Amino acid sequence: MKIAKATQNARQFIQIQCVRAALSGLAIAAVSSAVPLTPAFAQSFPISSIQIDGNQRIEDATILSYLRLERGKSATAGELNDAIQRLQRSGLFETVDVVPVGNRLVVTVTEYPTINRVNIEGNKRLKDADLIPLLKSQSRRVYSPATAEADAALLAEGYSQAGRIAATVTPRIIPRSNNRVDLVFEVAEGDVVEVERISFIGNRAYSDRRLRRVIESKQAGFLRSIIQSDTFVGDRIAFDRQLLRDFYLSRGYVDFQVLSSTPELTRQRDGYFVSFKVREGQQFKVGRVTTYSDLPEIDADEYHKVARLKDGEVYSPAKIENTITRMERLALRQGLNFVRVEPRITRNDADVTLDVEFALIRGPRVFVERIDIEGNATTLDRVVRRQFNTVEGDPFNPREIRDAAERIRALGYFSTADVNTRQGSGPEQVVVDVDVEETTTGSLGFGVSYGADAGASLSVNFKERNFLGRGQTLSFSFDTGSDNKNTSVDFIEPSFLGRDLSLGLNAYYRTTDSQYADYDTQNVGFEPSIEFPVSENGRLRLSYRISKDSIKNVNATTSNIIRRDESSAFTSALGVLYSYDTRRTGLNPNGGVLLRFGQQIAGVGGGLKYLQTTGLVSAETRVAREEVTLRAQFEFGANTRLTGNSRITERFFLGSSKLRGFDGAGVGPRDLTSANQDALGGNYFAVARLEADFPLGLPEEYGIRGGVFFDVGSLWGLDDTNTGTNAVPGAAVDDGFKIRSVIGVSLLWDTQIGPLRFNFSKALVKEDYDKERSFDLTVSTKF
Structure with missing residues (x-):
């Protein structure tokens, strides 16, 4: 039945085609008499002329350049098709039609309209001023649907990077007169997709809480509307993997190893669960450390002495790099070029140690031919070039080039800075290519701060870190509060006289x-x-200060010790300050040390003559698998008057920032006979501060930690304790060395609007006239 029915349908189809052929036979005969019958693949069209219609802005010559067809020659159907494709791909025309009429080729085009203006609608999180410069579609240019779609995808990607992966961008056109259109990108931003939870699998040495502090991504907390680091960004996850690896x-x-990092979208599609699967392995320590050299001019024992690597300490690649750098610098100081230090590591799984041998070998004789710098539109070449200790013609040292690259990135002038090497004009020549992309270096800030000593204050500051592209810093700040005003202007030249001298x-x-x-x-x-610099971590600062210091508007009821200082005096002082800081440059990832010692001698001209000495010793370390941070600080100061009595503006005061648990100027010599029992300050002070901060078990993203502290110190010493009253001299003012001690607890809250610290304290040892402060709050923010 099916075969019979198919046969009947075929017969009907043939009959219909025969009728159509009969009706069109006359037309076919006419065409056959005019055009020879040839196969389709061999068909060609003679072109005696080309007629172009429909173009308004585009010149005929431009269209002919895309056609690539010549008058007086024949064109095949394939060549005509290629010409149509070239016109369409030009992006200039909305429609293209090429029709041969006899020997004449008629080209009809419809041009794309001109963009009158470009607008973005529906965007709130990202501003027009930031988005429109990124678009390729611009006003007074030809509208292209492909370009508009690409711009829409670019805008959507920008929202995705901001954590709004559900954002959609739709390009639409609004027709205007004279073949113009308005291009509008309609944005539906959607909600931010946050990281709801970050978890770790396989970690034993360090807790999830500790590892969350390592990575850049953060979990969403109750400040999710303010905190931006809890927004899910795919590229950030890859960066987190590297941070974890560096940490371990x-x-x-x-x-x-980071075996995997898996982001999983929640069921409501409004957040991600991110889990890192890690394999820690065992912690290795340094085994035997040796230094070897087969070069006759090198004494291996001498180089071994500069190694900062000891048997039994925890192995760290940074310590290896530091030792290599020290040895290669020693070789350069001895005038030995092309000496390379090769670390050879031997693994001992039985005792979980790594033996390290530093082999001093002869490197290849390669010289730096030149240093090429590109991409710096504002920054002068010399600012980048002075980060290199190597100049043209020097022996090539790969480590020096890598160190220079790190210094260039640390400048903060560039968003990207790539430093690569390539072969120069010969096999023994190397060209160093520096490719940078500049970033914003200026900032204008407004701030609000509060301290129990100074009260509330407002601040305005401007800072340019790369002034005129010279690498100089220019800053201006203005702070005003209820009790003080401070205006300052600073200028820093980091490379004075072309050397490693910072002029301020x-x-x-x-x-x-x-x-x-x-x-x-x-x-x-x-x-x-x-x-x-005077050493690897030490710096020396020399200064000179000239100032006019005035004490005025002294009330009649104020202490006579202060009243007799009411005057203006000029100070001319030389200063020296030495600092040694390993908190960021040291090799211990769990701690650091800060030492600071300074002196100022006044009397090099001016009316005041005194010697003031200050010092600070601070150390910090992490214990309990880096969950608890311990800090210890000792600070002191001494003011020695060379002639006469010290003025109150020269003496020291102990505020809550130095000795917690007391008001500003709440301890030390005080005139008990004056109406307000005025604080007089002291010529000497010494304070020791011990504290620890630790997690409270709250989610890490809240940034809340607890702390305990113990402070002990004293402020003492006056040149003259005579208050001018009938009291026995010295009885009204006690300037002796009297110890005060305080114990307390702290609540530390690291917020996006500034670090908050709440101190609750209790004085253990104090004097009757001291003024306590059992609660202290410090807050600072900039916006």
Whole structure:
């Protein structure tokens, strides 16, 4: 039945085709008499002329250049098709039609309209000023649907990077007169997709809480509307993997691996669960450390002495690199070029150690031909070039080039900085290519701060870190509070005279309305300085200060010790400050040390003559698998008057920032006979501060930690304790060395609007006239 029915349908189809052929036979005969019958693949069209219709802005010559067809020659159907494709791909025409009429080729086009203006609608999180410069579609250019779609995809990707992966961007056109259109990108931003939870699988040495502090991504907390780091960004996950690897390697886990990092979308599609699966391995320590050399001019024992690697300490790649750098620098100081230090690691799985042998070998004789710098539109070449210790013609040292690359990135002038090498004009020549992309280096900030000593204050500051592209820093700041005003201008030249000398110029104007006594102070000064390195982690600063220091508006009821200082005096002082800081440059990832010692001698001209000495010793370390941070600080100061009595503006005061648990100027010598029992300050102080902070078991993304502290110290010493009253001299003012001690607890809250610290304290040892402060809050924010 099916075969019979198919046969009947075929017969009907043939009959219909025969009728159609009969009706069109006359037309076929006419065409056959005019055009020879040839196969389709061999058909060609003679072109005697080309007629172009429909173009308004585009010149005929432009269209002919895309056609690539010549008059007087024949074109095949394939060549005509290629011409049509070229016109369409030009992006200039909405429609293209090429029709041969006899020997004439008629080209009819419809041009794309011109973009009148480009607008973005529906965007709230990302501003027009930031988005429109990224678009290729611009006003007064030809509209192209492909370009508009690409721009829409670019905008959607920008929202995806901001955590709004559900955002959609739709390009639409609004026709205008004279073949113009308005191009509008309609944005539906959607909600932010946050990281709801970050978990780790396979970690034993460190807790999830500790590892969450390592990575850049953060979990969403109750401040999710403010915190931006809890937004899910795919590229950030890859960066987190590297951060985890660096963290474990610096702590001796040489076999550490991130096996996987899996982001999973929640059922509601409004958040991600991110899990890192890791394999820690074992923690290796340094075994035997040796130094070997077969070069006759090198004494291996001498080089071994500069190694900062000891048997039994935790292995760290940073310590290896540091030792290599020290040895190669020693070779350069001895005039030995092309000496390379090759670390040879021997693994001992039985005792979980790594033997390290530093082999001093002869490297290839390669020289730096030139250093090419590209991409710096504003920054001068010399700013980048001075980061290199190597110049053209010097022996090529790969480590020096890598160190220079790190210094260039650390400048903060460039968003990207790539430093690569390639062969120069000969096999023994190397060209160093520096490719940078500049970024914004200026900032304008407004701030609000609060401290129990200074009260609330407002601040405005401007800072340009790359002034005129010279690598110089220019800053201006203005702070005003209820009791003080401070205006300062600073200028820093980091490479004075083309050397590693930092020249600083500081001018300031300060006024205070003392909270501790009824008088005002005014300080106007100028201080130039020079700072330079004296060791790997040590720096020395030399300065000179000239200032006018005034004490005025002293109330009649104020202490006579302060009243007799009411005057203006010029200070001319030389200063020296030495600092040694390993908190960021040291090799211990769990701690660091800060040492600071300074002296100022006034009397090189001016009316005041004194010697002031200050010092600070601070150490920090992490214990309990890096969950608990321990800090210890000792700070001291001594003011020695060379002639006469010290003024109150020269003496020290202990505020809550130095000795917690007491008011500002709450301890030390005090005139108990004055109406306000005025604080007088002291010529000497010494304070020791011990504290620890630790997690409270709250989610890490809240940034809340607990702390305990113990402070002990004293402020003492006056040149003259005579208050001018009938009291027995010295009885009204006790300037002796009296110990005060405080114990307390802290709540530390690291927020996006600034670090908050709540201190609750209790004085253990104090004097009757001291002024306590059992609660203290410090908050600072910039926006």
